[in-house]
Amino acid sequence: MQVPFPLDDLALQAPVPVNLWDPHGVLLLRKGEVLLDEQHRQRLQMHRPMADEAEVKAWSFRYTAAIDRMVRANQSLESIAGVARPMGVAAAPEPEHDAPVEVWPDLHDALATLLYQGAQAQGFLPRLAQIERRMARVLQTRVDDSLFVLVQLLQDRRLGHSATHALLCAVVCRLVGPALDLSPSDGDSLQRAALTMNIGMARLHDTLAHQAEPLSAAQREQVQTHPARGAALLQRLGVDDPLWLRCVRDHHAVPEVGGYVDGRTDLDRPVLLLRQADIYVARLAPRADRPSWPAQRAARDAYLGPDGQPTAVGAAFVKTLGAHIPGSYVRLANGECAVVVRRGRRANLPLVMAVINRDGLPLGEPALRDTAEPAYEVKAGVTADTVKLRLPAAKLLARV
Structure with a gap:
């Protein structure tokens, strides 16, 4: 704690x-x-x-x-x-929370059910609030462990993609929002929008993650209209928060060309942050029709705007999450492949756990590496698709 x-x-x-x-x-x-x-x-x-x-x-x-x-x-x-004073810290009451390796799979199941039920969901708002309360408890003390677990879940093709995508987007928005001076109330609205932005196509979202062939005409129409349909559905479920609804409606809008929302050019920072989180998380996820991106490449793309210059949202994004988000993979100077377990004090200096040696063989025991040391400097990001070894998250995090 x-x-x-x-x-x-x-x-x-x-x-x-x-x-x-x-x-x-x-x-x-x-x-x-x-x-x-x-x-x-x-x-x-x-x-x-x-x-x-x-x-x-x-x-x-x-x-x-x-x-x-x-x-x-x-x-x-x-x-x-003259002796230094004691570190007299009054400990806050122990929050009621489980280990992240238990919490996030449970929340995935709860959110997936809620999104699938859509307009037929009973008690939608109280159930969503319960998900948020449990998220808040675990994020109070276990941020990097939570990012690690969620990124690893995102890479698991056996799980429903839509709920994992939503949870990771929500956490990303929650973490990056303060760096953009978003108020706590705006941060709450943004988190709820991230959790529900794809409620208009949750089942299709999962289907497309496993579909290698191009979208059918019906699928394309459903994708194009899901932001507006999602906002309307949320209103029927009792949502009356204007920012929440606006973020869901505009989360695919592109200021320069309108995106799915024709002609919109007045996008504010909450909408821009949600849009960026949506794109970033999608690029980390392997899909049937394309491989995942290395986290470093996804972070660099988030950092730069269409003109090749850093944006305020992109700078806050990389400053908060680093170049290598926990749960992603990197290649070290000594040839080892490692999984990131903690963000570092600088964006390019994560704490990692080596899992594969330079010859491509699994290490007998994962080894903690400090990438601030030249021998363990990060040389490149590695896509999740190319790493065949998967170790239990609980085992890896217990060694940090």
Whole structure:
């Protein structure tokens, strides 16, 4: 469990006693690195640093033991007062949540049922709210593990594609929204739009993931009209949130040419973020008619606009998710193939677990690699289609 960490208790130029993370699971400062100066401390404070509760408690115990030894040795009060203050963190109540490897498959099943039922869904809004509450609990402390599990689920052709796509899009929008200064209420509306944007074609969405031949005329018409039909269906189910409905209606609109929504050029940031998340997640997913994209290529495409220049949405996207999202695969400088398990403090420095050696053979045990080290530098992204080895997510995450 992650708990708030008081940076004011750390001395400048002294090794940090624990790994520091932001609330979204991005590593801010590694254990053993130092606070350079007060400006460095203030910059980190802006990210609301967190630390693992067990590590904090261990440090507090060492502090208490040090004080006890000094008291027993009859050292002066001045000496005792000079000892760094304890990492006195008041732990928040333990949230009710399961492991991500259990939560997300359950949520997939619940959302798939809701989307399939569509207009016939009973208690649609309360059931969706229940899904969101469970999402919020697991994302409170397990962001990178959640991204890992969802990306791995996205690569599993046996699962219904539409629900996995929606869940990952919703998490991506939830994480990237604050970097675009979206308000909490807009973030809620955007998340709900991501979960339901394809309710107008959920069954077809799953079918097309396994269909190698071109779309029929009827299928093409259903794809073209699903944003408007989805928004109308949601209204019949009781949705009256204008932003939620607008995001669903316009999530395929392209500002330059109108997209599926003829003539729309006034797309705001929530709609643009949902559109980008939809495209990004679709490119990570292997389909019968095309292979998946390496995460690095999908991130680069998200970063640049039609004119080849970075966009505000694209910059926030890559800053938040990194070039290599957890659950994706990379090739390392030493020839190993590794799966990304954590975002790093820089977009191109993820923490990875090597699973295949340079000769293409599975490693006896997955090995944690720090890509900040030259020997384990990321050289290229690897598509999920080309990695035949699949290890249980629980086994991999337990080793991080």
